[in-house]
Amino acid sequence: MTTERTATEPGPPASFIRREFTLLAILIVLAVGAFLMTRRVASGNAAMRRADAAAWYSRGQDDARAGRIEPALIALRRATVRDPSNRRYRIALANALQAGHHEADARKVLEGLRELQPDDAETNLELAQLEASEGDVAAARRYYLNALSALWKPDEAPARAGIRLELIELFLAHGERDRALAELLNLTVGLPSDPRVEARVGRMFLEAGDPSQAMNRFLRALNADPRNGDALAGAGQAAFALRDYATARRYLSQSPRTEQVVRLQTIVNLVLSADPLARGLSAVDRGQRLTVAYEQAMTTLAACTAKQAGTPSGVGSGLEALSSEARGFEPAIREGHPSRDIAESVVDLILRIEQTVESACGTQSPFDQALLLIGQRHQE
Amino acid sequence: MNASPLSGAQRLRLRENQLFLALSILVGVLAGLGAVLFSLSIDRVSHLLFGLAPSHTRLFLVPPLVSIVTGILLSTVFTGVRGSGVPQTEAAFHLESGVIPGRVPIGKFITGVLCIGSGHSMGREGPSVQIGAGIASVIGRWVGLSPIRVKELVPVGAAGALAAAFNTPVAAVLFALEEIIGDMNATLLGSTVVASVASVIVERSILGNEPLFRVPTYHLVHPAELLGYAALGVVGGVISVVFCKALLGLRAGFARMPAWTRVLQPAMGGVAIGLLLIVAPEVMGVGYEYVDLALNGGLILKTMALLCVLKLIATVVSYSSGNAGGIFAPSLYIGAMAGGALGGILQRLALFPTGDPGAYALVGMGTLFAGIIRAPMTSVFMIFELTQDYQILVPLMVANLLSFVISRRFQEVPIYHALLRQDGIHLPSAALQGAPAGLKARDVMTPAACVIEPDKPVASALEALTPLGPGVCLVGDAEHVHAAISREQLMAAVAAGQQDDPVRVLATSAFVHAHPDHPIDVVLERLGQTDGVLPIVSRRQVRKLEGVVTMEGITLAMRRAVKARPD
Numbered sequence: 001m002t003t004e005r006t007a008t009e010p011g012p013p014a015s016f017i018r019r020e021f022t023l024l025a026i027l028i029v030l031a032v033g034a035f036l037m038t039r040r041v042a043s044g045n046a047a048m049r050r051a052d053a054a055a056w057y058s059r060g061q062d063d064a065r066a067g068r069i070e071p072a073l074i075a076l077r078r079a080t081v082r083d084p085s086n087r088r089y090r091i092a093l094a095n096a097l098q099a100g101h102h103e104a105d106a107r108k109v110l111e112g113l114r115e116l117q118p119d120d121a122e123t124n125l126e127l128a129q130l131e132a133s134e135g136d137v138a139a140a141r142r143y144y145l146n147a148l149s150a151l152w153k154p155d156e157a158p159a160r161a162g163i164r165l166e167l168i169e170l171f172l173a174h175g176e177r178d179r180a181l182a183e184l185l186n187l188t189v190g191l192p193s194d195p196r197v198e199a200r201v202g203r204m205f206l207e208a209g210d211p212s213q214a215m216n217r218f219l220r221a222l223n224a225d226p227r228n229g230d231a232l233a234g235a236g237q238a239a240f241a242l243r244d245y246a247t248a249r250r251y252l253s254q255s256p257r258t259e260q261v262v263r264l265q266t267i268v269n270l271v272l273s274a275d276p277l278a279r280g281l282s283a284v285d286r287g288q289r290l291t292v293a294y295e296q297a298m299t300t301l302a303a304c305t306a307k308q309a310g311t312p313s314g315v316g317s318g319l320e321a322l323s324s325e326a327r328g329f330e331p332a333i334r335e336g337h338p339s340r341d342i343a344e345s346v347v348d349l350i351l352r353i354e355q356t357v358e359s360a361c362g363t364q365s366p367f368d369q370a371l372l373l374i375g376q377r378h379q380e
Numbered sequence: 381m382n383a384s385p386l387s388g389a390q391r392l393r394l395r396e397n398q399l400f401l402a403l404s405i406l407v408g409v410l411a412g413l414g415a416v417l418f419s420l421s422i423d424r425v426s427h428l429l430f431g432l433a434p435s436h437t438r439l440f441l442v443p444p445l446v447s448i449v450t451g452i453l454l455s456t457v458f459t460g461v462r463g464s465g466v467p468q469t470e471a472a473f474h475l476e477s478g479v480i481p482g483r484v485p486i487g488k489f490i491t492g493v494l495c496i497g498s499g500h501s502m503g504r505e506g507p508s509v510q511i512g513a514g515i516a517s518v519i520g521r522w523v524g525l526s527p528i529r530v531k532e533l534v535p536v537g538a539a540g541a542l543a544a545a546f547n548t549p550v551a552a553v554l555f556a557l558e559e560i561i562g563d564m565n566a567t568l569l570g571s572t573v574v575a576s577v578a579s580v581i582v583e584r585s586i587l588g589n590e591p592l593f594r595v596p597t598y599h600l601v602h603p604a605e606l607l608g609y610a611a612l613g614v615v616g617g618v619i620s621v622v623f624c625k626a627l628l629g630l631r632a633g634f635a636r637m638p639a640w641t642r643v644l645q646p647a648m649g650g651v652a653i654g655l656l657l658i659v660a661p662e663v664m665g666v667g668y669e670y671v672d673l674a675l676n677g678g679l680i681l682k683t684m685a686l687l688c689v690l691k692l693i694a695t696v697v698s699y700s701s702g703n704a705g706g707i708f709a710p711s712l713y714i715g716a717m718a719g720g721a722l723g724g725i726l727q728r729l730a731l732f733p734t735g736d737p738g739a740y741a742l743v744g745m746g747t748l749f750a751g752i753i754r755a756p757m758t759s760v761f762m763i764f765e766l767t768q769d770y771q772i773l774v775p776l777m778v779a780n781l782l783s784f785v786i787s788r789r790f791q792e793v794p795i796y797h798a799l800l801r802q803d804g805i806h807l808p809s810a811a812l813q814g815a816p817a818g819l820k821a822r823d824v825m826t827p828a829a830c831v832i833e834p835d836k837p838v839a840s841a842l843e844a845l846t847p848l849g850p851g852v853c854l855v856g857d858a859e860h861v862h863a864a865i866s867r868e869q870l871m872a873a874v875a876a877g878q879q880d881d882p883v884r885v886l887a888t889s890a891f892v893h894a895h896p897d898h899p900i901d902v903v904l905e906r907l908g909q910t911d912g913v914l915p916i917v918s919r920r921q922v923r924k925l926e927g928v929v930t931m932e933g934i935t936l937a938m939r940r941a942v943k944a945r946p947d
Contacts, residue, residue, distance in 0.1 A: 023523050030410070039586050045420045108676065
């Protein structure tokens with residue numbers, strides 16, 4: 001009964017329903033139109049903001065280049081606010097902040113950027129450089145490794161190698177030779193054959209304590225560019241470290257005359273010209289060389305003994321003992337024709353004198369260094 | 381099979397419910413689009429007027445020159461759209477059954493864009509709320525919804541607009557419930573949520589997912605840092621009180637100026653703003669760029685402290701002089717600067733480890749919002765929505781609560797309601813809105829028996845109050861009541877030789893009154909504070925007389941009610 005009664009009651013008038021649908025349709029059309037118009041305006045505004053940001057960025061960069069850090073910071077901050085998604089602006093801001101010694105703020109900017117793109121190589125590199133400049137080696141290493149493990153395109157290999165070189169330099173600067181060597185070995189795989197890069201890598205191998213790898217790198221560099229000064233000097237130093245003094249003299253003589261090269265050259269020449277045990281020497285020549293070496297060692301020993309006199313350490317007595325031992329060889333040396341056995345014993349004594357003097361009184365003259373190297377060479 | 385039987389009226393109601401839901405979505409979309417377009421237009425106009433790096437001349441001239449135009453528009457074409465828009469929306473919801481004329485959202489859009497775009501230190505959220513509410517009201521009436529549904533659509537539009545303007549949908553819903561409706565338990569929760577979500581979807585599809593601010597990661601560095609946030613709450617509360625008092629005081633000052641100056645008042649404010657912009661262009665317009673900088677360590681302590689003071693002054697001047705724009709964004713700006721500055725000071729001086737000044741700037745935003753706008757739930761959720769970090773809740777609540785309490789202690793009436801009161805509009809209190817149906821003032825009021833013209837001499841007025849006539853008369857006329865005056869007062873004045881003075885000079889006592897919707901207990905309490913006649917005045921115009929309540933009137937009304945009972 002109820003159902004029947006309901007059926008007879010009037011529902012919403014058809015005209016009302018038709019009107020509802022029409023009005024809703026009109027509103028939907030209106031909403032779509034308004035949406036399209038607003039989107040168009042928004043796109044225009046976005047372009048306007050980007051242009052403003054670019055203008056501020058350009059001003060900021062000009063100011064930064066001219067050393068006007070505070071105006072640069074204002075301009076670059078405005079650029080980042082107007083176009084917050086632009087990575088370049090934020091990195092420029094971080095650089096300007098660093099230049100203005102606002103390292104903490106720079107770190108905040110870069111960390112904010114890294115939150116958005118954790119694997120971005122450039123951001124990680126900037127952070128690594130910031131941490132390296134602040135002396136936080138662990139953090140710098142972490143960011144360098146993040147930068148290295150980012151996605152790199154094949155044509156970006158040189159840039160990636162550059163980051164690894166920075167990381168190696170960081171390790172070397174902080175005495176982490178093993179880590180440096182490990183990274184150097186990684187680096188040599190697929191390293192572009194550029195003599196300058198090869199020479200740089202060779203020098204790093206040298207600093208990391210692997211002169212043979214260093215020599216290889218310098219030779220590769222010299223193959224590509226025989227006049228490369230860095231490679232020539234590096235090859236000379238590598239040969240010196242390998243105790244191949246003749247080769248060292250050859251490369252050093254061709255390399256640009258820097259202070260270090262001249263010093264090494266002097267030592268190398270002395271090693272080669274003052275060695276009493278060199279092959280093919282006559283007894284007279286050996287005697288003369290031995291006398292010169294002995295006198296130099298005794299002079300150095302006397303100077304160091306005098307310097308150490310009155311100090312409470314037991315070094316003085318050690319020096320005295322060496323002096324007594326040396327005086328025991330003096331008659332044989334004065335005789336002028338010492339036997340090879342005597343010569344070897346004297347060279348061994350000179351080595352001990354030079355070693356003791358070096359540890360007690362520091363590095364001595366190039367001649368003393370040469371005597372030290374001569375002794376070490378014949379001890380092996 | 382046994383479908384519940386529905387009458388035609390019920391089906392129509394169901395139909396209207398469905399239509400209301402569809403309209404909530406559409407209103408959300410349109411209000412959101414309105415808010416986004418409003419914001420974009422402000423940017424565009426500002427860029428057009430100031431360019432990239434404006435000269436001092438331009439900074440000084442633009443605000444007053446544009447304000448001359450907006451002053452004319454606000455005084456002639458678009459009257460009633462000055463200021464924020466939030467109080468007007470509340471008034472429309474509570475007193476006008478949600479009716480907002482179509483010219484209001486249009487006028488608010490145009491004048492708001494011109495005022496904020498020309499450098500006035502004002503916010504875009506308040507105008508967006510009024511624009512969204514206006515769109516909702518117009519659509520509701522155009523579609524032919526019942527008056528109650530039209531009224532209900534107003535906070536839906538307001539929530540949609542705010543969600544798009546500030547990109548915080550939850551806070552927008554809370555704001556609509558807490559501020560516009562004034563009832564957190566309102567049945568409109570569902571519709572406001574729908575509109576808010578629809579609006580934010582549209583906003584993000586146009587502007588992208590880029591947040592309004594780059595918010596720093598928040599950490600409470602040490603439990604003792606809560607003391608720092610408590611200090612921020614106190615500072616925020618004090619600044620809120622200063623802001624509200626200054627705004628209401630200066631606005632009252634402008635209102636006291638001759639009526640013909642109203643067209644020029646926005647330009648007067650413009651001159652002051654022009655001068656301020658030369659000193660600190662950072663206080664221009666909405667200023668969210670600088671809030672972003674404060675949050676991210678881009679401003680030094682001294683700058684933040686200075687901007688806090690200058691923005692407060694600029695906003696007070698812009699708003700009081702009758703320009704169109706809100707105080708929502710300025711409260712966040714001032715809060716960010718105050719918080720950042722205090723954070724910087726604590727970082728240097730506190731005995732415990734503290735976080736970045738940016739963290740204090742973030743909490744400061746909520747703190748000032750809680751103190752000025754006095755919507756505590758919205759303030760907490762708004763910052764929580766910005767950070768999406770639970771860790772911030774406790775410091776935020778500590779600071780907001782203190783700021784709210786201090787502000788309420790020294791500024792009893794919330795700012796939006798106080799602004800309406802200055803305009804002679806009294807909104808019903810939250811308690812009154814929830815009061816059960818019963819005998820109201822309108823049921824017991826009678827026409828005023830005695831109204832004396834204000835300029836009538838005291839001696840003549842005394843003649844109207846014969847011993848057999850009424851003991852109390854109202855001074856004024858039906859459109860504007862000054863006060864009630866008793867025969868005893870008049871006799872005392874005659875005895876003091878004031879018989880020739882106009883009666884208005886005696887009408888200096890507090891204007892005790894009630895509104896037609898006040899319940900009988902409130903009416904009786906207030907009647908007890910008078911000499912026997914309680915004026916009943918309109919909520920829309922607080923000096924407009926609607927009747928009086930006397931004990932005789934109450935007795936008669938009660939007698940009528942008893943007689944009307946069926947038993």
